[in-house]
Amino acid sequence: MRPQELRIVGIRGLPMVRPGDDLPRLLVEGMKKQGLAFHDGDVIVLSQKIVSKAQGRFFRLRDLLPSRRAVEIAKRTKKDPRFVQAVLNESSEVLRADGEALIVRTKNGITCLNAGLDRSNVEGQGTYSLLPFDPDAEALWIKKRIKLLTGRKVAVLICDTFSRPFRSGQVEFAIGLAGLNPIEDYRGKKDLFGHRLRFKFVSLADELACAAELVMGQGDEGIPAALIRGFNSKRLGSSNSKSLIVSRSIDLFRGTI
Amino acid sequence: MRPQELRIVGIRGLPMVRPGDDLPRLLVEGMKKQGLAFHDGDVIVLSQKIVSKAQGRFFRLRDLLPSRRAVEIAKRTKKDPRFVQAVLNESSEVLRADGEALIVRTKNGITCLNAGLDRSNVEGQGTYSLLPFDPDAEALWIKKRIKLLTGRKVAVLICDTFSRPFRSGQVEFAIGLAGLNPIEDYRGKKDLFGHRLRFKFVSLADELACAAELVMGQGDEGIPAALIRGFNSKRLGSSNSKSLIVSRSIDLFRGTI
Numbered sequence: 005m006r007p008q009e010l011r012i013v014g015i016r017g018l019p020m021v022r023p024g025d026d027l028p029r030l031l032v033e034g035m036k037k038q039g040l041a042f043h044d045g046d047v048i049v050l051s052q053k054i055v056s057k058a059q060g061r062f063f064r065l066r067d068l069l070p071s072r073r074a075v076e077i078a079k080r081t082k083k084d085p086r087f088v089q090a091v092l093n094e095s096s097e098v099l100r101a102d103g104e105a106l107i108v109r110t111k112n113g114i115t116c117l118n119a120g121l122d123r124s125n126v127e128g129q130g131t132y133s134l135l136p137f138d139p140d141a142e143a144l145w146i147k148k149r150i151k152l153l154t155g156r157k158v159a160v161l162i163c164d165t166f167s168r169p170f171r172s173g174q175v176e177f178a179i180g181l182a183g184l185n186p187i188e189d190y191r192g193k194k195d196l197f198g199h200r201l202r203f204k205f206v207s208l209a210d211e212l213a214c215a216a217e218l219v220m221g222q223g224d225e226g227i228p229a230a231l232i233r234g235f236n237s238k239r240l241g242s243s244n245s246k247s248l249i250v251s252r253s254i255d256l257f258r259g260t261i
Numbered sequence: 262m263r264p265q266e267l268r269i270v271g272i273r274g275l276p277m278v279r280p281g282d283d284l285p286r287l288l289v290e291g292m293k294k295q296g297l298a299f300h301d302g303d304v305i306v307l308s309q310k311i312v313s314k315a316q317g318r319f320f321r322l323r324d325l326l327p328s329r330r331a332v333e334i335a336k337r338t339k340k341d342p343r344f345v346q347a348v349l350n351e352s353s354e355v356l357r358a359d360g361e362a363l364i365v366r367t368k369n370g371i372t373c374l375n376a377g378l379d380r381s382n383v384e385g386q387g388t389y390s391l392l393p394f395d396p397d398a399e400a401l402w403i404k405k406r407i408k409l410l411t412g413r414k415v416a417v418l419i420c421d422t423f424s425r426p427f428r429s430g431q432v433e434f435a436i437g438l439a440g441l442n443p444i445e446d447y448r449g450k451k452d453l454f455g456h457r458l459r460f461k462f463v464s465l466a467d468e469l470a471c472a473a474e475l476v477m478g479q480g481d482e483g484i485p486a487a488l489i490r491g492f493n494s495k496r497l498g499s500s501n502s503k504s505l506i507v508s509r510s511i512d513l514f515r516g517t518i
Contacts, residue, residue, distance in 0.1 A: 010269040010476055020453070099517035107517050115427040115517065117460075124461070125453045165461065169426050169514035170372040172507050173444045173464025175471070177428065187430045196277070196382045196483060203374075204381070204422065206474065207430025214432070215472035217463065218492070219267055226453060235475070250429050257426035257518050260356040260364050260372065261509070 008234070013040065014219035015229040023060030028149035031229060040231065042156040045240065047232040049216035050146070052164035052179060053125055054228040055136040063090055065130040077101045087121070087132070094119035094134060110135065113249040114179060116166050136162060139180020140244040147182040159183035159240055163213035169261050176217040178209035178245055185241045186210075186248050208239060209248060265491070270297065271476035272486040280317030285406035288486060297488065299413040302497060304489040306473035307403070309421035309436060310382055311485040312393040320347055322387040334358045344378070344389070351376035351391060367392065370506035371436060373423050393419060396437020397501040404439040416440035416497055420470035426518050433470035435502055441466065442498045443505050465496060466505060 017034030021027065031048065035041060042048075056062075070078065070085035074092055078085035080102050088106065092098070095108035099115065110119050112135070120135040136142050143160040150158050162180035178186060186209035190201045216230035252258070274291035278284065288305065292298060299305070313319075327335065327342035331349055335342035337359050345363065349355070352365035356372065367376050369392070377392040393399050400417040407415050419437035435443060443466035447458045473487035509515070 008271065008476070010267075010472075012267040012269070012472070014265065100514070105513045107514060117513070122460075123456060124458055125456075127454050165463065167513060169512055169518070170507055171434065171464065171467065172505050173462050173467065175464050175467050197384050199380060199382075201381055203379075205430050206422065207428065207432050208475070210428065210430065210432050211471040211475050214468040215267075215269070215475060218465070218468050218472060219265075248429050250427055252518070255426055255518055256362045256374070256424060257357070257364065259518070261426070261512055261514055261516070261518055 010215070010232060010234040012215055012219050013038075013231045013233070014227040015040075015231060016227055018054070018226070018228060021054045021057040021228075023057065023062075025058045026149075027054065027058040028146050028153060032150065032153050034229075035231065042150060042154045042158055042231075043233065044157045045159075045233075045235065046156070047159045047161060047184065047212055047235050048146075048150070049161045049163055049213060049220075049230045049232060051220060051228040052120070052135055052139075052162055053133060055139070055142055055162050055180075056133045057126075059136055059142070061134040061136060062126065062128075062131055063134065064128070065090075065132070077106065081106045087118075090121055090132065090134075091119045094121065109252075112139065112179070113246070113251075114166070114177070120164055120166075135164065135179065140182065140246070141180075143180040144182035144244075157183070159235075161209060161212055161216075163216065165217070169257070176210070176213035178207075178213045178248060181209055181243065181245050183240055183242065184209065184212075184235075185239055185243050186245060188239060207248060209245065267472070267489060267491040269472055269476050270295075270488045270490070271484040272297075272488060273484055275311070275483070275485060278311045278314040278485075280314065280319075282315045283406075284311065284315040285403050285410060289407065289410050291486075292488065299407060299411045299415055299488075300490065301414045302416075302490075302492065303413070304416045304418060304441065304469055304492050305403075305407070306418045306420055306470060306477075306487045306489060308477060308485040309377070309392055309396075309419060310390060312396070312399055312419050312437075313390045314383075316393055316399070318391040318393060319383065319385075319388055320391065321385070322347075322389070334363065338363045344375075347378055347389065347391075348376045351378065366509075369396065369436070370503070370508075371423075371434070377421055377423075377436075392421065392436065397439065397503070398437075400437040401439035401501075414440070416492075418466060418469055418473075420473065422474070426514070433467070433474040435464075435466035435470045435505060438466055438500065438502050440497055440499065441469075441492075442496055442500050443467075443502060445496060464505060466502065
């Protein structure tokens with residue numbers, strides 16, 4: 005059963021997040037400033053950047069010593085070898101490294117540019133942020149902490165902006181989650197004319213992440229979180245983001261690009 | 262400037278759409294049944310299926326005569342050669358054809374399974390729907406017709422559900438649009454600390470499509486359209502879906518899968 009109506013609200017009242025900050029508390033307080041409070045069944049979407057900031061997931065280029073491999077890849081991709089070393093530290097596999105792109109599979113299984121390292125909205129010269137450490141565990145902790153602070157059962161989704169094959173422009177992917185089923189499986193259900201659907205299973209988590217991005221800020225607008233209200237509670241439940249990853253050997257698109 | 266709040270409402274009052282139906286009129290009437298009316302700046306998202314139905318974009322397997330190439334691909338993919346012929350008719354290039362998948366680039370540039378042909382929610386044994394003919398032109402016509410019927414300036418987006426590399430589950434892509442800029446380009450803008458953003462350009466059209474899918478139906482629920490209200494009017498404007506397509510030769514992910 006689909007929801008009648010979704011509301012998506014950007015959470016504007018957050019201060020600059022710093023390492024060690026109690027992010028769930030900042031969210032609750034930020035929402036309060038906007039006249040909002042959590043309801044049971046709300047989905048709260050957080051940009052990777054504030055989660056990484058609260059975790060202190062930064063590095064400075066000057067603290068890295070590049071390996072021979074990093075130096076070699078840096079030459080091919082015209083990047084700083086220390087930056088390449090940081091990317092390699094986060095990666096399980098390098099898929100492309102040449103003039104245009106350094107594309108890897110991260111240790112968490114996400115295929116993306118530069119292992120998600122970037123310096124946008126990060127303070128300090130030569131300072132970059134890493135993706136959060138264990139985003140599923142972090143989402144679960146945030147969910148539990150919101151329950152403790154407010155008594156409300158919410159779902160939590162951590163997202164980041166990624167490029168994709170075939171399509172122009174970036175979209176959001178869910179990189180960590182708690183309290184919702186990331187996939188809705190229609191296979192075996194009947195359509196309008198009683199045919200069984202054979203292929204349809206929808207990535208709700210990535211769709212929620214995209215929906216949230218529409219009210220979140222890139223750049224200097226400072227809207228690093230969104231509240232989604234009205235999402236069907238039957239879609240909630242305990243899960244994690246692992247089911248969103250396709251392993252290379254069974255990827256339908258193998259060899260197409 | 263990001264919107265404060267988005268509302269996303271599934272449009273439930275549509276009848277079964279048939280070839281030749283005046284889809285914009287059905288939308289206006291369907292919304293009226295729900296107590297809704299179009300506002301300037303609304304984004305109306307339509308599933309490919311109702312647009313194809315209104316255009317009469319169907320074929321029956323028994324009407325197709327497979328070529329030798331279709332027969333050969335059908336053997337490799339264990340599909341009906343007439344179905345394969347229909348896929349080839351819609352495609353500019355076959356990217357993968359083996360036991361697991363028939364992946365093509367359509368004449369409109371979309372990389373997908375089976376050129377978007379399917380029979381879910383289509384009436385009649387052996388009858389399949391094709392993607393709409395010229396979805397951008399169709400979106401523009403729907404936009405103009407809604408203006409004529411209601412006096413309101415809306416944006417129109419036609420979407421379909423597609424599989425993607427690397428990620429599990431399907432999401433919506435915008436395959437045709439009118440009245441909105443599909444991409445928001447942040448490159449050159451400043452972040453919280455005054456750094457210039459170098460890479461960020463977001464596919465708003467695909468994000469809107471994903472947001473709409475959260476209230477639309479796949480199976481037998483019959484919610485083939487959604488209204489998105491609160492989308493920033495600065496993001497509206499005249500455009501089409503061509504800028505959402507990356508040509509193969511410049512695809513950053515070339516060789517990664």
